[in-house]
Amino acid sequence: MPRQPEGVVRAPTESLREAQRLLDAGMPFHAHEVFEDAWKSGPASERDLWQGLAQLAVGLTHAARGNTAGGARLLRRGADRLAAGPGAPGGTAAAAHGIDIAGLVAWARELAERTSAAGGGRPPVVDAAAEAPRLRLGPA
Template sequence: MPPASRPGAQGQHYRTSGVVRHVPVAGWRENEGVSGVERDRDGAGRARSARPRDGLGRPLPYGVAGVARQPEGVVRTPGRTVAEAQRLLDAGMPFHAHEVFEDAWKSGPAAERELWRGLAQLAVGLTHAARGNATGGARLLRRGAGRITGESGGADRYGIDTAGLSGWARALADRVEGGAAPVDPVAEAPRLTR
């Protein structure tokens, strides 16, 4: 296919399998200190990793079968968002559940953004705890717990059990921060609704 050019880019962009691959001009390093010369880009030229991912969102080597990605930018009803995120949490894929919440946070009404953002932080906090990152996991779990209880004023919205989720997140944060081994994301999956 013909190269796609981007103003100011020091190289060429080639479209392969729906992803634009950037190949810099010989001798020019796009990212000083970063090895490799190829960067995955979407059709608009934004950096997007095309590497397959595992169930916790960790990158796998190119060519390895990974877990199907959540499509980005999907607008769902609040009920559908909660149901899809719960399905992913129950399957041990909190990273993917965080992406569902992120879609709701970015596309929903401004008055609900903190709720969805807090739920996304809970899911990514569980992701970090499952990956063994106790500090990052605990921090995100606590931040998300504070956000969902602060946003809602303690009132549940769409059947979401904000008080129960906040308690779950704080207890898990204490446990992982206390030196517990990486958690099992299926065993630790929270119930989003009562």
């Protein structure tokens, strides 16, 4: 599947809408690329927010491809970044964009725990579309 075009500058609401569409379609790596564009083109004060979202998307990518250890590690890293950064619950960046930081952190930690607990044998492959998180607060 072709990659997303790189270096696309979008408004935060456009980035979130496009990333959600890609996540829902089971294309978390492509969503990661949208978040990467947002952190590269956005204000420095929001870099941790967009990087944390990108880590969640690439963590889901790894989990879906069977790399559950790497996926769990990236999901936890992204959750920690979101929980501690300027996008944290109550943070102005997350509030301004309507991002459900608390929900995303809980989702990422739960998926990381579930995938890393798979243990011996061949790890189960996560269905990326079925596991896609909701990025924003409010109705889908």
